[in-house]
Amino acid sequence: MKPAPTHLWNPSFCGEMDLVIRKDGVWVHEGSPIRRKELISLFASILCIKDDGHYYLISPQEKIKVKVDQYPFLVTEMKVVGNNRKQTIFFTTNVGEQFEVKEHNLITIELDKPECVPFVHIRNGLNAGICRSVYYRLADLIVSKEEEFGVWSGGSFQTIRQS
Known part of the structure; x- marks a missing residue:
């Protein structure tokens, strides 16, 4: 919906x-x-x-x-189309919402929490935690660019931020 x-x-x-x-x-x-x-x-x-x-x-x-309790949604699935700089990452949440990872979908890892929970901004201040299996697949796509780490999606580099 x-x-x-x-x-x-x-x-x-x-x-x-x-x-x-x-x-x-x-x-x-x-x-x-x-x-x-x-x-x-x-x-x-x-x-x-x-x-x-x-x-x-x-x-x-x-x-x-x-x-x-933590985040209103969970990213439970990830689809990658293409590869390297020409790849596009698509996430699906536990409520069936699908979206392409773009510049406004900031990916962040909370290093100050015991679980180091990764999450992604979906829309209007709402975030989704990234479930472990998706995070491991996402980690395989992480590259470095100018001393930052991130992933390519939709033709742009998405820096993975730390909080």
């Missing part, structure tokens, strides 16, 4: 929902995992992070706070 234009909406805050997005990518409502992929896809399309650092489900009429 295509992301909704939540940046255009400014509804009133309606409270909190007992919805947690766990760091393993499971969406849990009132203690039970949500099993309907369509519902998760709908929620993912209206999820946003605001300046206060909290996550919300936003519709034109409502703004509801939800909890995210």
